[in-house]
Amino acid sequence: MGRFFFFSFLSLLWVPLIFPTVMALPLYTNSRWIVDGEGKRVKLACVNWVSHLEVVVAEGLSKQPVHAISERIKSMGFNCVRLTWPLFLATNDSLASLTVRQSFQNLGLSESIAGIKANNPSIVDLSLIQAFQAVVSSLGTNNVMVILDNHISKPGWCCSASDRNGFFGDEYFNPDLWVKGLTRMARIFNGVANVVGMSLRNELRGARQNINDWYRYMQKGAEAVHSTNPNVLVILSGLNYDKDLSFIRDQPVDITFTGKLVYEMHWYGFTDGKAWESGNPNQVCGRVVNNMMRLSGFLLEQGRPLFVSEFGIDLRGTNVNDNRYFNCFMAVAAEHDLDWALWTLVGSYYLREGVIGSSEYYGVLDSNWRDIRNPSFLKRISTLQSPFQGPGLEETNRHKVIFHPLTGLCVLRKSLLEPLRLGPCTDSEAWSYTSQKTLKLMGTRYCLQAEGLDDPAALGIICTVPGSKWEVISDSQMHLSTKVGNGTTVCLDVDSNNNVVTTTCKCISRDNMCDPESQWFKLVDSTRSSKAKEIF
Numbered sequence: 001m002g003r004f005f006f007f008s009f010l011s012l013l014w015v016p017l018i019f020p021t022v023m024a025l026p027l028y029t030n031s032r033w034i035v036d037g038e039g040k041r042v043k044l045a046c047v048n049w050v051s052h053l054e055v056v057v058a059e060g061l062s063k064q065p066v067h068a069i070s071e072r073i074k075s076m077g078f079n080c081v082r083l084t085w086p087l088f089l090a091t092n093d094s095l096a097s098l099t100v101r102q103s104f105q106n107l108g109l110s111e112s113i114a115g116i117k118a119n120n121p122s123i124v125d126l127s128l129i130q131a132f133q134a135v136v137s138s139l140g141t142n143n144v145m146v147i148l149d150n151h152i153s154k155p156g157w158c159c160s161a162s163d164r165n166g167f168f169g170d171e172y173f174n175p176d177l178w179v180k181g182l183t184r185m186a187r188i189f190n191g192v193a194n195v196v197g198m199s200l201r202n203e204l205r206g207a208r209q210n211i212n213d214w215y216r217y218m219q220k221g222a223e224a225v226h227s228t229n230p231n232v233l234v235i236l237s238g239l240n241y242d243k244d245l246s247f248i249r250d251q252p253v254d255i256t257f258t259g260k261l262v263y264e265m266h267w268y269g270f271t272d273g274k275a276w277e278s279g280n281p282n283q284v285c286g287r288v289v290n291n292m293m294r295l296s297g298f299l300l301e302q303g304r305p306l307f308v309s310e311f312g313i314d315l316r317g318t319n320v321n322d323n324r325y326f327n328c329f330m331a332v333a334a335e336h337d338l339d340w341a342l343w344t345l346v347g348s349y350y351l352r353e354g355v356i357g358s359s360e361y362y363g364v365l366d367s368n369w370r371d372i373r374n375p376s377f378l379k380r381i382s383t384l385q386s387p388f389q390g391p392g393l394e395e396t397n398r399h400k401v402i403f404h405p406l407t408g409l410c411v412l413r414k415s416l417l418e419p420l421r422l423g424p425c426t427d428s429e430a431w432s433y434t435s436q437k438t439l440k441l442m443g444t445r446y447c448l449q450a451e452g453l454d455d456p457a458a459l460g461i462i463c464t465v466p467g468s469k470w471e472v473i474s475d476s477q478m479h480l481s482t483k484v485g486n487g488t489t490v491c492l493d494v495d496s497n498n499n500v501v502t503t504t505c506k507c508i509s510r511d512n513m514c515d516p517e518s519q520w521f522k523l524v525d526s527t528r529s530s531k532a533k534e535i536f
Contacts, residue, residue, distance in 0.1 A: 025145075026231040027196045028259045031303040033390045034233070034339060041390025044145075044307060046080040046341035047073060047364060050349070051135070052151040052158065055103050055112075056089055056128045058135045059346045062115025063369035066123065070138040073345065076364065076378060077385045080145035082199065082309055082341040083135065087153040087172075089128060090181035095155075096129045103128060104350070111357075112350045133188070140194035147197040147235065147341070148185055149309070153178070157353050159203045159241065166206030168217045175217045179224050186229035197233035198225050199264060199309060203241045211247050214239060219255055226257045235262045235307060238296065242266035242310070245296045265296040266310040268343075269325030276324040280512050285328035286475030292332070300336055308333070312343035312362045315374040324515065330384070330405035331478055331522040337388045342381070347373065380408035383425045388526040395529040399430035399442050403524045404494060405478070406517040411500055413441075419456040420448075420500040428530055433523055437469045439480075450482050450490050450502040457492060457500040467502075474508050478520035481505055491519045 024037035036042050051058040060069055073081060088095050098106070101124050104113045116124045123131050136146050152158045152165045153172040164171040168178075182200060189195040200221045204214070222234045236253065238245035242265055255261065269276055275284050289297075299306045311329060313322035333340060347365035352358045359367045366373045387393055388401070402411035409422035412429060430442040439448040440463065449460040450467035460468065467484045470492075480492040482502075491505035507516035 025193050025196060027145075027233055029233070029262060029305050030259075030391055032300045032305050034262065034305055035391050038392070040392030041387055042079075043337070043385075043387040043390070044080050044147075044339035044341070045078055045385040046082050046145075046147065046309075047076075047078045048082045048084065048149075048310065048341050048344040048346075049073075049135075050084050050344060050346050051132060052084040052086045052155060053349060053352060054107060054155050055109065055350045056086060056095065056098075056155050057100055057103060057116075057131055057350070058083070059349055060365070060369045061120045061123060061131075062112040062350065063119065063348070065119045066135055066138045067141070069345075069369065070135075070142040070144060072365070073139070074142045074144055076372070077382050078144070078342075079385070080147060080196070080341070081139055081345070082147045082149050083132075083139075084149045084151035084202070085132060085185070086155040087150055087178060087181045088155060089132065090184045091177050096127065098128050099125050100128065100131050101125055107351055109350055109356065129188075136189070136192065136195060140192070143194075145194050145196045147199055147233075147309075148189065148195060149199040149202055150178075150182065150185075151202040159205060161206045167204050167208040168213050169208050170206060175213075175220075178217070179221050182221050183224045183228050186225045186232065190229040190231065195232060197235050197262065198229070199235040199237065200225065201237055203266065204237060204239055205241050209239050211239070214247075215251070215253070219253060222253070222255050222261070223257075226255075226260060230257070230260075232260070233262050234260050235264050235309070237264050237309075241271075243271065243295055245299060246294060248304075249298055249302070262305040262307050263296070263299055264307045264309040265292075267292060267308060267329065268311060269313060269319070269322040272325075274321055277321040278512060280507060280510055281324045281327070281516055282474040282476040282479075282507060283509060284324070285331075286477065288325075289328065289332055289476075297336070306338065308338050308340040310341060310343045313377075314361045315363070315377055316361050317374065317377075324517075327405045327517045327520060328476065330380070330408065331403070331476075331520065333384050334388070334403045334405070334524045335522050337390070337524075338384075340384070383408040383410075386426075386528075388524055388528060390527075394527045396430065396527060397442070398525060398527050400433055400439075400523045401425055401428040401526050402431060402439070403522045405520050405522060407494070407498070409498070411521070413459065416459070420458070422494060422498040422500065426528075426530070428526075430526075430530065431523075433470075436463075437471060438463045439470055450484050450492075452484050452486075452502070453488055453490055454501065454503055457502055472523075473505070474516070476516070476520060478522055479505055479508065479516070480521050492521055493519045 168175040346360045347363045348367040410425035410428040412423045445461045446459040447463040473479045490502040493503040507514040
């Protein structure tokens, strides 16, 4: 083990931490939901902001003022940041006492120092822990919640199975030191209103990982954090890079507190290698979702909160594997109304794996941290930034919306004289899926009907005729199919103008060269009232 230093933070760290009220904080759990102090659901719609690499400074401060970045996060619709930090920031005196300027100088990053002096002159001579606090403070000023994520021990890029940071007992992962580091961070941010959660450790992995040590140390870390800062949610990751929580099914965590425990998982396209690119998307989606539900999604069924703390794609839009995965992810995230944190905010890094100024193509912002890298992507996920249901959101009777993962939009009807088309889910009428397998507009006689191949989908009042019974087919469970009058089977689809039409069902199985994405729809439960005007 390396040499570690224990110290008092009092001489290093005080930055004024004054925040306006974000909501009725702190947060709690209620069954599978995260709720505020009034019992109303708070959906975590977060973005990851990296602060755990060698410099140990939140990325981007050489490109833009911290307040501008925080304002941009809020304006993009995110209500929280998963802010990463390395354990040594809280346990190694010689590291934590470095100033921002010194940290960059030690790595030969003179250009970044000039950028921070220009954009954040009040930060450049703060200690690293003070600079971290300044970022949290800026986010609080902009009503953005923060989840502190202990991402790694030794500062650097994460993660590999052999980086000696992966599991309790590894060279850089002394479990007793880890508990002391968590305790110190919990103490620093005790009473800081917008710090609503602490994720105990990112992506446990490697040859040492085992269930017995997981329970031993994760329970110890959870108790330490809660006893020091009872306000924060305590977030536990699983094994195998945050993919596997299956052991919780039969052996719940044994802790002394309630109403604060959340579990986290990660899910990327590359989690399953190149399966999305090489396989049939329907079959891959069905298989991957079943596996995800077996490993972690079952927690929702058990009434335990599950936070997808990392997901994301190459936002250049050219990665077939990522694009296919994300259509499936969107459906699952909507169906289960998941809490989540997108990887990542970061447009570029000061230094990553020896490369200065490397771009991050999974980043929402561009390499200059000025513009949005892919505005259509941001618009697409905006539907997932608001909850469909949950405690305190019972605005109307439970119903379905017909969600289209490819666009992030829902099926809606402007008037009886216009065809069905896609639009904002906030404008969707309330649908029901009946035992007769009809899709009916609730409170009306109207149901969804197919009139023929390549025709617009329509509404009708005789809901027993051919083209009115909709079967959910394919392994993805996202094709809505029906038989029209001549016996032809058609599927619900969307044309290039976002009109809802019925076409030949495609890519149901085997073929890995075609994409079924335009024909994927998910019936999502909602209790939110619609902004649509009454037309009947």
